[in-house]
Amino acid sequence: MTDCTIAWAMPAALGTAQVAFSYGPAVSSELKKILWPRLQWEPSIVRTRDLLAAHLRQHYLWRGEEEIIRFLEAYPFLLPLLEEAYSYIVRFFGPSEVVLEVVYDPEETDERQLVAFIRTNLEPHEALARLEQFDRAWWFQAAHSSQGKLCIHLEYR
Numbered sequence: 001m002t003d004c005t006i007a008w009a010m011p012a013a014l015g016t017a018q019v020a021f022s023y024g025p026a027v028s029s030e031l032k033k034i035l036w037p038r039l040q041w042e043p044s045i046v047r048t049r050d051l052l053a054a055h056l057r058q059h060y061l062w063r064g065e066e067e068i069i070r071f072l073e074a075y076p077f078l079l080p081l082l083e084e085a086y087s088y089i090v091r092f093f094g095p096s097e098v099v100l101e102v103v104y105d106p107e108e109t110d111e112r113q114l115v116a117f118i119r120t121n122l123e124p125h126e127a128l129a130r131l132e133q134f135d136r137a138w139w140f141q142a143a144h145s146s147q148g149k150l151c152i153h154l155e156y157r
Contacts, residue, residue: 056100059086060116063101071102071114075149078114081142085116085152092134093118093127099155113148117155127154 053062053069060082062068072078082100089098097119105111120127131154139152 056082059083059098061097061099063099067102068100068114071112071149075114075147078146078150081145081150082116084138084142085150088134088138089116089118089152092130092137093120093122096120113151115151115153117153119155119157121157124156127156 053065056062056072086098089096099117099119101115101117102112103115105113118131122130131152134152143150
């Protein structure tokens with residue numbers, strides 16, 4: 001049952017709000033912060049993986065769903081970073097498709113990173129200028145939080 005979230009909550013409109021909340025042992029505090037607001041006001045048993053997938057699909061497209069889910073379960077500190085990243089991507093690139101993919105470093109046998117590819121129709125010089133602005137405004141300071149597990153690149157259409 002390490003793959004499940006069990007939740008029970010009573011809306012304040014029904015009286016004093018009472019909440020009992022229990023997670024499987026594999027669910028991190030970062031994941032709890034994201035999942036809690038999305039749970040229903042009724043008893044429910046839902047798969048953590050399904051909630052994670054549904055939440056991230058609001059902003060990101062996926063290449064290799066199972067691999068991405070396993071990667072994010074292994075590195076849950078990336079979840080809030082992905083949330084914040086998308087807001088900055090929209091700020092500098094407008095509403096854009098962003099594709100997540102786990103890639104392997106060919107020089108390292110077990111080294112993997114999650115890459116967010118910002119899809120763009122912009123001319124390369126304009127896209128690179130915006131990526132540089134994005135980097136200076138946010139990513140250079142935020143990158144340390146990724147512990148080397150997240151990269152953000154452009155993907156031209």
